[in-house]
Amino acid sequence: MGIAKYVHSMSLAAAAAGGDGLIIEVHNDPQHALCDGQQSITPSAFAQLTAKLNEVLPAFEKKKIEKGS
Numbered sequence: 001m002g003i004a005k006y007v008h009s010m011s012l013a014a015a016a017a018g019g020d021g022l023i024i025e026v027h028n029d030p031q032h033a034l035c036d037g038q039q040s041i042t043p044s045a046f047a048q049l050t051a052k053l054n055e056v057l058p059a060f061e062k063k064k065i066e067k068g069s
Contacts, residue, residue, distance in 0.1 A: 002039025004030060008049050015053055015060060024049070 002025070011022050027033045030040035041049070054064045 002036075004039055004041050007039070007041050008045070008052070011049055011053065012056065015057055015062065018060065020062075 007024060011024065014022060024046065025036045025040040026043055026046045027037065027040040028043060030037040030042065033040055050065045057064055
């Protein structure tokens, strides 16, 4: 079970640790999701996270995240 408030920091930590991929639950209304709502982030939070990851990934010699990937 995940906790949405930790998705951002744990994603950045995973990138810093050399992780090659992330699986992130995204939902328009996590509080009303039929499943996994407690670990889901909103599309706007996901956009903020991918923007931040794209800032730091080159420092770890990783490719930036492309839309649709």
